[in-house]
Amino acid sequence: MKKLLILCCFFFVGNLSANELIQTIKKIKPSVVGIGVYTPTGRPKNTLHGTGFVVGNGQFIVTNHHVVPKELKRDLLQELAVFVVAGKETIVRKATLIDWSAKYDLALLKIEGKALPAMKLGSEKFIDEGSEIAFTGFPIGAALGLYPATHRGIVAAITPTITPVDAAKQINIAMLKRLRDPYLVYQLDATAYPGNSGSALYEADTGVVIGVINKVFVQETKEGVISKPSGITYAIPVKHVLALLKKNKVK
Structure with missing residues (x-):
């Protein structure tokens, strides 16, 4: 009887299989980027402030408004940057702040260069509690x-x-x-x-x-x-x- 209970628990705890999450992570990781500051004359040159993700045509990034640096030191040639992970290498992409919402703590950036894989956005409807x-x-x-x-x-x-x-x-x-x-x-x-x-x-x-x-x-x-x-x-x-x-x- 105890063995049967253990097997039942194993099969019915959670609806998501490990393989499903593994495949999801593989799919979305190319769209995950770092947000920060690039200082060509500094040590370190790259300073990470937070995370962002690719949307739209692959040249736009969404992040938090509070993550975006409020001031850049122009005398040090600092620039707003998006950091793209490519294996063990980090690629720096220059970015421009397009718009933001302080109320909802959101910011929209645009990067220079080649488009990146974008994530799919859901609808305006809330998903259920427990999801x-x-x-x-x-x-x-x-x-x-x-x-x-x-x-x-x-x-x-x-x-x-x-x-x-x-x-x-x-x-x-x-x-x-x-x-x-x-x-x-x-x-x-x-x-x-x-x-x-x-x-x-x-x-x-x-x-x-x-x-x-x-x-x-x-x-x-x-x-x-x-x-x-x-x-x-x-x-x-x-x-x-x-x-x-x-x-x-x-x-």
């Missing part, structure tokens, strides 16, 4: 390098985007405006780390993008997210990506 998801990016990439890593989990909840604060002095005007008009985001039970910001959140079995990773619930300090991860991650729904692309006539 199996994954995201691939560069967690702690500044230290570990450009080696794409995949995390998986489920959609734990669809919840308003509200950032808790420890004290009243942390509340500002921008936060009050957001509190008056919150929008729904995905809450995940998978853990993201610094460097994952801007990663595409996708259906684990198809690779279709349903959102963009943008923040992690931190229990103590920002540094503590590495040693004491909360296991709660948030993602912006893809409907806001679609709106940004439509505004800029990106198909």
Whole structure:
């Protein structure tokens, strides 16, 4: 009887097979890029700020607005850059910030040169809670390098985007405006780390993008997210990506 129970558990835990996820990762990895700064006179020359993914005709990149550097040091010839992983080699592609949404923490970049494989975007409709998801990016990439890593989990909840604060002095005007008009985001039970910001959140079995990773619930300090991860991650729904692309006539 015990043997039968073990076999039943083995066959019915989760709907996604390991092979399905393996094939999905192989399919989407060429579309995952690093976002950062290229400094030709610096050491290191490449500085990673986060992750992005290819959309449209292969020359556009979506990432988080907070990942894009606010200022570049022109005296050092710094440029906004997209880092493309090609085996053990990293190719630097110069990029231009086309548009952004501070409210939804999204940014649209355009790269120079040859088009890259683009990811397929989902519809404006939310997927169901409990759906199996994954995201691939560069967690702690500044230290570990450009080696794409995949995390998986489920959609734990669809919840308003509200950032808790420890004290009243942390509340500002921008936060009050957001509190008056919150929008729904995905809450995940998978853990993201610094460097994952801007990663595409996708259906684990198809690779279709349903959102963009943008923040992690931190229990103590920002540094503590590495040693004491909360296991709660948030993602912006893809409907806001679609709106940004439509505004800029990106198909």
